[in-house]
Amino acid sequence: MSDILRLDHVSYAYPGGRPVLRDVSLAVTAGRSIGLVGQSGSGKSTILKLLLGLMRPQTGDVLFDGARLDLSDRQMMRTYRKSVQAVFQDPYASLDPRQKVQAIVSEPLRALGIGGDRRAMVVAALRSVGLDGDILDRYPAAFSGGQRQRIAIARAIVAGPRVVLADEAVSALDLTTKVRVVDLFRDLARKTTLLFVSHDLGVVASLCDEIVILEGGRIVETGPTRAVLAAPAHAYTQQLLASVPRLPDFLAGASSP
Numbered sequence: 001m002s003d004i005l006r007l008d009h010v011s012y013a014y015p016g017g018r019p020v021l022r023d024v025s026l027a028v029t030a031g032r033s034i035g036l037v038g039q040s041g042s043g044k045s046t047i048l049k050l051l052l053g054l055m056r057p058q059t060g061d062v063l064f065d066g067a068r069l070d071l072s073d074r075q076m077m078r079t080y081r082k083s084v085q086a087v088f089q090d091p092y093a094s095l096d097p098r099q100k101v102q103a104i105v106s107e108p109l110r111a112l113g114i115g116g117d118r119r120a121m122v123v124a125a126l127r128s129v130g131l132d133g134d135i136l137d138r139y140p141a142a143f144s145g146g147q148r149q150r151i152a153i154a155r156a157i158v159a160g161p162r163v164v165l166a167d168e169a170v171s172a173l174d175l176t177t178k179v180r181v182v183d184l185f186r187d188l189a190r191k192t193t194l195l196f197v198s199h200d201l202g203v204v205a206s207l208c209d210e211i212v213i214l215e216g217g218r219i220v221e222t223g224p225t226r227a228v229l230a231a232p233a234h235a236y237t238q239q240l241l242a243s244v245p246r247l248p249d250f251l252a253g254a255s256s257p
């Protein structure tokens with residue numbers, strides 16, 4: 001198995017601030033779903049911004065297919081954008097209210113110059129997230145939060161990425177909708193590689209093969225999700241686990257959290 005994305009001994013401080021990531025190394029490996037868990041402020045979104053090439057680390061490297069991610073290398077960034085797509089927390093903010101569904105979902109196809117029957121590709125992406133192809137001419141305002149997040153996922157997968165990065169992608173949804181969208185991410189994790197960032201240990205436990213626990217900008221524990229959660233070695237992981245009372249039943253195979 002190969003690492004598609006990798007952080008190698010990365011430290012990061014926002015301009016004028018103290019370090020918010022310290023010596024972080026993690027790999028997004030083809031075919032594995034990885035959950036990044038930590039409390040608010042632990043540095044999860046900062047890791048995602050570095051993996052998305054939105055900023056550079058002060059020390060360490062961000063690697064894409066084994067090569068250092070170089071924002072000035074147009075060829076590399078084109079391949080990168082085709083390979084890596086993201087879904088963000090707030091579907092109300094991440095979808096342009098002035099654009100119709102067709103324009104929103106086809107945006108990566110246009111940006112990457114992918115030809116062919118774009119309409120058919122958009123319809124196929126919408127169907128794969130459980131939406132009808134007849135919504136192409138509607139605006140985001142016509143949809144619920146869960147439907148909007150499905151539209152955002154359709155946009156992320158329409159160009160056939162190798163990795164989907166999801167940042168708190170179910171946190172803004174009500175419980176019933178959240179369960180359905182988590183099911184959708186589970187399907188997605190079978191077809192592609194997923195990095196799922198969440199403060200919700202229960203969701204990550206039900207979704208991810210591997211788990212990375214982040215505390216105060218440092219990785220305190222990592223490994224196969226079930227193994228880590230069945231026998232957490234670090235006090236912080238134990239504390240996170242204690243906040244999800246039903247998780248031990250789930251890990252024992254009794255029910256979903």
Ligand SMILES: Nc1ncnc2c1ncn2[C@@H]1O[C@H](COP(=O)(O)OP(=O)(O)OP(=O)(O)O)[C@@H](O)[C@H]1O
Pocket residue numbers: 014015017020038039040041042043044045046047199
């Ligand atoms: N643009 C910024 N400028 C300065 N400091 C920032 C900025 N963005 C985040 N931080 C700080 O960096 C640290 C890590 O923030 P980050 O958003 O990565 O955490 P997080 O784990 O994603 O939190 P949350 O779950 O609340 O989104 C926090 O102390 C935060 O205040």
